[in-house]
Amino acid sequence: MGEAEPKIARKPRADAIRNRERVLDAAKVVFSAGGPDASLDAVARRAGVGIGTLYRHFPTREALFEAVYRREVDQLGDFAEELKGEPDPVKALRRWLGANVDLVSTKKGMLAALAIASYGSCDLYAYSFERLTRAIGLLLARAVEAGEIRDDVSAEDLLRALVGMCYLHDQVGWQANVVRLMDVFVDGLLVRKPG
Template sequence: MTVTRTETTQRRPRADGQRNRARILEAALRLFVERGPDAPFTEIAKQAGVGVGTVYRHFPAREDLIEAAYRSELDAVCAAAAELLEQAPPQDALRIWMDRFVDYWATKIGLTEAIGAVVAAGRDPFAQSRGRVDEAVGTLLAATSAAGVTRPEVEPDDVVVSLSGIAMVAPVLQDRDQVSRVLDLLYEGIRARP
């Protein structure tokens, strides 16, 4: 049996294309947070080390790039849950991830104006965000509960809501030590009792 390649077969992106895309998203994220949604594509391209045509090839519209930059951060925070569980004991992985979530939220707040442009274009960049974060927290809680560290009845969404509240006030506190202490209080609140 001969397998023929059809025009509808999707090719896997080349490694250099994937690297370029990742560098573009990193530069765009930084510039959208610093300068808002009107950060020039030429500057994004320069900071990513690619030509401006490469930026447009990956992201034909500004809203495409803004949404992709936000989603790349969401992907990173969600992927961090499983990665941390491979690198550290469950109780450490959960606590480290809580800090990572606060950093993610700070970026999300920094992108508020840029994301507003995406919403104004009729898109919903947050459509699956909460569900994905709940799933990441669920993975961490399953591991910590199995290890006897956290209470099994703790709901992932309750933790996400609590973390979101802490993350929202973190910029106002301007004291990372206080943020860490508040996260410790939340962490202690979900721990299993002997």
Template sequence: MTTDPSPAASQKLRADAARNRETVLAAATRAFATSSTEPSMRAIARQAGVGVATVYRHFPTREALVDAVYQDQVVRLTSGARELLAGHPPAQALRLWMDLFGDWLATKHGMTDTLLAMIDSGEISLAHTRQELLSAITTILDAGATAGDIRADARAEDVSAGVLAMLAVAARSGDPAQAQRLLDLLMDGLRPR
């Protein structure tokens, strides 16, 4: 069997590899979000429709995969704030962003043990992630204060704490609709009086 050394063949191979990586990342994100225990690399490969060797080629360790999913979700959450703000009034963008935040938290279910170990070892910096998330919230709050549809005294730290608390309470209640109701109440409190 001869290998085609042409640049076009090389680009096709790289494009296939990039697609495989994204497919594995998406499957891992879904697996972590829907599993109460950490899914195996083999289960993630099966869900992605690739061989386990493909998973290990892109993510040589469970930690590498967890880190990639975590970082991907942080980027999606922070860029999501800007995208929502570009397409919606600030108050609506903030409420939609709260749902994104809930989805982001849900991806942590099946990777909690590995994620906590990585945080303890310093491989993942919560301070950096927290700063990125607060910056995203601040962007929306500032736009909302300027537009007059979010209170000017709202602080990103308070919004973040409120969203986290409400999602935690709703998760324990077993009533998925409760999260939506609580977040709607928080939004009502963020509107100008």
């Protein structure tokens, strides 16, 4: 008897990929506004798909929360790659830090669900911390090599400072406050040129 032929994984159809992306876009908006209790029906309506389509892509609420968060983290990692071509490395670092505030804003609306999604496993947190640390490290290293930023701060230090600032602010308009505070923080890291 011959060996069974290996199954060849089919690529998802283009419409299935579009539906998945629309669900993720809609979920980010709905979850950011409504937190962990936001309705999955609201996500499906906003995405323009049926609830069955949503569940085919994301069988549980937690799977959807995790997918939204992972996509945001990946987009920030990709954004750091784009910014490494920016002529001003300090400006690139500031732009990335500002973009990170949006991720934290999304995550704040999903904290309870993310805790459920990652219960018993630190994979989600480990993944995001590693990916974001690598991204910020890329931009920080460019600024240090250019002689613009002091070399005694690590990517992990900078990421922890940003996250700490984000979680200390819960009032309306906190995002603008955090961006302003991060600018002050980055100003404190600038190398002082003899003048």
